Amino acid sequence: MAHPKTGGYLPVPNVQALAQTWSGSGELVPDRYVRTEEAAAAEVVAGCELPVVDLGRLLDPRLSKEELANLGHACQHWGYFQLINHGVPKEVIQDVRRDIAEFFRLPLEAKKACAQLPDDIQGYGQGFVFSETQKLDWADMIYLKLRPVESRSMRFWPAQPPSLRGSVDRFSAAAAEVTASLLRFMAAEMGVEPERLMEKFGAQPQTMKVTYYPPCRLAGDVLGLSPHTDACALTLLLHVNDVPGLQIRRDDGKWHAVEPLEGAFVVNVGDTLEMLSNDKYKSVEHRVAVHPDEERISAAMFHQLLPNTTVGPLPELVKGSGGRARYRTVDYADFMKHFFSSRHDKGVRHLDHYRI
Numbered sequence: 001m002a003h004p005k006t007g008g009y010l011p012v013p014n015v016q017a018l019a020q021t022w023s024g025s026g027e028l029v030p031d032r033y034v035r036t037e038e039a040a041a042a043e044v045v046a047g048c049e050l051p052v053v054d055l056g057r058l059l060d061p062r063l064s065k066e067e068l069a070n071l072g073h074a075c076q077h078w079g080y081f082q083l084i085n086h087g088v089p090k091e092v093i094q095d096v097r098r099d100i101a102e103f104f105r106l107p108l109e110a111k112k113a114c115a116q117l118p119d120d121i122q123g124y125g126q127g128f129v130f131s132e133t134q135k136l137d138w139a140d141m142i143y144l145k146l147r148p149v150e151s152r153s154m155r156f157w158p159a160q161p162p163s164l165r166g167s168v169d170r171f172s173a174a175a176a177e178v179t180a181s182l183l184r185f186m187a188a189e190m191g192v193e194p195e196r197l198m199e200k201f202g203a204q205p206q207t208m209k210v211t212y213y214p215p216c217r218l219a220g221d222v223l224g225l226s227p228h229t230d231a232c233a234l235t236l237l238l239h240v241n242d243v244p245g246l247q248i249r250r251d252d253g254k255w256h257a258v259e260p261l262e263g264a265f266v267v268n269v270g271d272t273l274e275m276l277s278n279d280k281y282k283s284v285e286h287r288v289a290v291h292p293d294e295e296r297i298s299a300a301m302f303h304q305l306l307p308n309t310t311v312g313p314l315p316e317l318v319k320g321s322g323g324r325a326r327y328r329t330v331d332y333a334d335f336m337k338h339f340f341s342s343r344h345d346k347g348v349r350h351l352d353h354y355r356i
Ligand SMILES: O=C(O)CCC(=O)C(=O)O
Pocket: 209, 211, 225, 230, 237, 245, 246, 286, 288, 297, 298, 299, 300
């Protein structure tokens, strides 16, 4: 079976359509989606309030130092935080939320106008399915390359509703700006010259994964998204509607259900940043549970390195940890190829492949 760079996955049924027919049927969940044991394998702790980081305070010279310590604590001990006062205008967020939600209300045939093609992860469909017997996630997604702008394949961008392309473009620019700002503060917090980190990002490659999780009356039998860590450097997650579902695995081995704060972005450290930071910042495993009665929609903005760069611990940080590099330094394109060709439902950390 071919596992090209970003794609080559097996096609799977459309879960939104499947859920619609199935929900009134009185039947059990179709076998390929049954994850009862896995879903219940570790205790789920409700009401996880992630650390809150305030970008307004980071940008205020009088408060920045204190907030920087807060940011560092969140990245080192949680790998996750909610970002408030991020400065992205309300209309930008409202518009993209409205348009994405509207896209999923279109008839299946209309949505399929931007369906994935066999060898590309971009478009409407699913990813990471390598075998006919593999258990499946209770969700559909749209994956798009957003930045640099030249990397966009407009054929995968929904043309309906007509305002969606503009609202995604505006949100993409805003998310990239917030991310650049955060990365600079993270570099400073780690004791690295911000430019030394930013040069790895160049024009700030960014991809977006919008995920639609249909409701499931037997929600405990399915998983919306298998446990995984994000391969990218930094993920900015927008709750497109207000339905919770994200769970993170903490050091106690339990899953903690995140309580999203209204208007905040959920930000998480990805594998790339864990490697660059020489293990200082944590890329934390997460998954998504499905709601019994309500659909859930999220948009994850993944911020990546330049494709022609290397990923590995920054020399300044290796020096700071007594000369010990915790990861090998590898070609970033190969690193991403490995991520896209690995199964995510097996609980194996992609990053462990590179650990020394
Ligand atoms: O839907 C979510 O809350 C999380 C999505 C996610 O983790 C991902 O797409 O990598």
